[in-house]
Amino acid sequence: MTLxxxxxxxILVISGIVSLVRGQLLMGIALIVIGLLVGPGGVSIFT
Structure with a gap:
C-alpha cells in the first residue's frame, strides 16, 4: 500500500510541476499539494 x-x-507532483511550466499556476499548485498530502511521507489522507 505504501508503494x-x-x-x-x-505522479501528482510531477504533473503539478508540468502544469506550472505550462502556465497553469493554480492547477499546478493544487496537484503538488494533493501529491504531498497523499504521499506516505506526508499527511496521508488514507490513514
Missing part, C-alpha cells in the same frame, strides 16, 4: 501511495504522489 502505491508513493507512486500516486510522485
Amino acid at each position: 502505491v501511495l508513493l507512486i500516486i504522489a510522485a
Whole structure:
C-alpha cells in the first residue's frame, strides 16, 4: 500500500510541476499539494 501511495504522489507532483511550466499556476499548485498530502511521507489522507 505504501508503494502505491508513493507512486500516486510522485505522479501528482510531477504533473503539478508540468502544469506550472505550462502556465497553469493554480492547477499546478493544487496537484503538488494533493501529491504531498497523499504521499506516505506526508499527511496521508488514507490513514
